[in-house]
Amino acid sequence: MSDAPADLTERIAVSAAWVPLVRAELHRVLVGQEDLIDRLFVALLTNGHILLEGVPGLAKTLMIRALAGTMEASFKRFQFTPDLLPADLLGTLIYNPGDGEFRPKLGPIFANLILADEINRSPAKVQSALLEAMQERQVTIGDTTYKLPDPFMVMATQNPIDQEGTYQLPEAQLDRFLLKVRVDYPTRDEERRILDLMGTSSANTSTNAIIHAEHVIASRALVNEVLISDPVKDYIVDIVHASRHAEEVLPELKNLVRCGASPRGTIALAQATRALAFLHGRAYVTPQDVKDLAYDVLRHRILVTYEAEAEGVTSVQIIERLLELSSLEARKALRQTEAVEAAALAAEAVAALRPAYEAARVTLKVETAAATLRGERVLLREALVNLLQNALDFSPPGGAVTLRGAIESGRINFTVEDSGPGVPDYALPRVFERFYSLPRPGTERKSTGLGLALVREIAHLHGGDATLRNRQEGGARAVFWVPASS
Numbered sequence: 001m002s003d004a005p006a007d008l009t010e011r012i013a014v015s016a017a018w019v020p021l022v023r024a025e026l027h028r029v030l031v032g033q034e035d036l037i038d039r040l041f042v043a044l045l046t047n048g049h050i051l052l053e054g055v056p057g058l059a060k061t062l063m064i065r066a067l068a069g070t071m072e073a074s075f076k077r078f079q080f081t082p083d084l085l086p087a088d089l090l091g092t093l094i095y096n097p098g099d100g101e102f103r104p105k106l107g108p109i110f111a112n113l114i115l116a117d118e119i120n121r122s123p124a125k126v127q128s129a130l131l132e133a134m135q136e137r138q139v140t141i142g143d144t145t146y147k148l149p150d151p152f153m154v155m156a157t158q159n160p161i162d163q164e165g166t167y168q169l170p171e172a173q174l175d176r177f178l179l180k181v182r183v184d185y186p187t188r189d190e191e192r193r194i195l196d197l198m199g200t201s202s203a204n205t206s207t208n209a210i211i212h213a214e215h216v217i218a219s220r221a222l223v224n225e226v227l228i229s230d231p232v233k234d235y236i237v238d239i240v241h242a243s244r245h246a247e248e249v250l251p252e253l254k255n256l257v258r259c260g261a262s263p264r265g266t267i268a269l270a271q272a273t274r275a276l277a278f279l280h281g282r283a284y285v286t287p288q289d290v291k292d293l294a295y296d297v298l299r300h301r302i303l304v305t306y307e308a309e310a311e312g313v314t315s316v317q318i319i320e321r322l323l324e325l326s327s328l329e330a331r332k333a334l335r336q337t338e339a340v341e342a343a344a345l346a347a348e349a350v351a352a353l354r355p356a357y358e359a360a361r362v363t364l365k366v367e368t369a370a371a372t373l374r375g376e377r378v379l380l381r382e383a384l385v386n387l388l389q390n391a392l393d394f395s396p397p398g399g400a401v402t403l404r405g406a407i408e409s410g411r412i413n414f415t416v417e418d419s420g421p422g423v424p425d426y427a428l429p430r431v432f433e434r435f436y437s438l439p440r441p442g443t444e445r446k447s448t449g450l451g452l453a454l455v456r457e458i459a460h461l462h463g464g465d466a467t468l469r470n471r472q473e474g475g476a477r478a479v480f481w482v483p484a485s486s
Helices: 008-015 018-026 034-045 060-069 086-090 124-136 171-175 188-198 213-223 230-244 263-279 287-298 306-311 315-326 342-360 377-393 451-461
Strands: 050-053 075-079 091-096 101-106 113-117 138-141 144-147 153-158 179-182 257-259 338-341 363-368 372-375 400-408 411-418 465-470 476-483
Touching: 008 213, 018 034, 018 060, 034 050, 034 060, 034 153, 034 179, 034 213, 034 263, 050 060, 060 075, 060 113, 060 153, 086 091, 086 124, 086 138, 091 138, 101 144, 124 138, 124 153, 124 171, 179 287, 213 263, 230 263, 230 287, 230 315, 263 287, 287 315, 338 342, 338 377, 342 363, 342 372, 342 377, 342 400, 342 411, 372 377, 372 476, 377 400, 377 411, 377 451, 377 476, 451 465, 451 476
Parallel strands: 050 153, 050 179, 075 113, 113 153, 363 400
Antiparallel strands: 091 101, 138 144, 338 372, 400 411, 411 476, 465 476
C-alpha cells in the first residue's frame, strides 16, 4: 500500500498515544462531533488555524475551550467586537516617565491557543493585525518584531446568520485558515444526551490537562514524515487545479466560480491529509483522506459569483462535482447505470453549449442514429460536452462543428468534427494527457488540459475509448465510443 519506512507506523502509534486520551476527556463534556474533534486535531498537528461556522448554541466555543483545557499550554479568549483595537490583542508601547523610554507591553495574543470568538465582528484593522500573527507567527509593536510561542493556533468562530454589526472576512484572512468547518445541529439522540449532560445550572464543562504542548510538537514532526504517494499528490493537484478552471472541466459551472483555490490550498490539503492519516494510525495518505478533508480545506478558498448565489449554488456543491470527476481514474466500475438513448444524450450536450456556439458564431450540426447504450448518464453527457467545447475552442467564427452518433460493430461512435486548424503532429500523441493543452487560436489562451483527459477516463470506465485525429480536408475529428446495449 505504501513505501513508507517500516518503523514509521510503530513510531506513529507511540507518538499518537495522547489522541484517544484527549478524545475521551473531550467526550466528558461534549456529545458527538467526532468529525469536528478530528478537524481540531488536524489543525493542531499541522500548525494551522481553524474557523468554525455555525449558528449560536452548537457548542463551538465550548469545544475550543475544552480542547485548550486538555493541554498544559497557555490559552486566551477574545470576544471580538466592533470597538476592538489591534493593541487590545497585540499589546502596545507604554511610556515610562522614569527614564523617558517607551517599553513594550505584550498583549494577550502571546499564548499557545487563541479563541477568537465571533471573529467577523472585528473591524479591518484588527483583521490586519491578526493576519501577521496567523501567517508569520509574529507580531510587530512599534519597530520591534516579537515571535509568538510554539505551538500557536487561532481557533475562531463566526455566526453565518446574524449580519448586523459584522464585517466580511477578507479573502486573505480566510486563506490563512487551514480549515473552515461547518458545525451542524446534533441528531435527536445526541441532543437527548446533551440534555442529560448539560440540563442543569451547575453543569461541569471543564476538562483536565492530559498532554503538554511538547507532545503536540513531537507528533507534528512525525506528521511531516507521513507518505503521500505520487498518484495521491496528482489527485490533490487535479482537484485544486480544476477549481481554478471549473467551467472548462464542467461547462455547466460557467459564470459560477469567481476564484479558485491558490497553491496555498494545495499545500493545506496535503498537510491536512497527512495529519488525518496520523490520527488513523497510518504512515501513508489515501485518496479517501483527500475526499474527507477537501470540503473543509477548500470551501472558503473557492469563491462563487453573485450569479451562483442567486441560483443557490455553493462552493460545497462545486467541490462535490470536482471531486467526482477528479476521482474517475480511481473508480473501478460504474455506479448507478441506466439505459440512455444516444439521441437524447446528444441533445442534452448540445443544449448545454448552444448559447456558447451562437455567441461564437459557430454552426453546430447534429446527426444521431437511433441507438441505446448503458452507463452513467451524467458522465456520458460530460464527455460529449467536453468534446463539443474543445471543438468550439478551435473553430473560427463562421466555422462549423458536427456531432454524429452511429452504430458500428456493436458499439456507438460519437464523432465530433470541427473546421479549425487541426492539431500539430507533435501534439497528437499527448492530447489526452492531463494538463496538456494547446493555445486557442486568436487568444493563445490555454485550457486546464483536463477536458480531453476526462473524456478518455469516462470512455474507459464504460468499456470504450476516445481518439482524436486530423481530417484530410482540415480540422480535427474526435471519436468517443462505448459499447451499444444488446
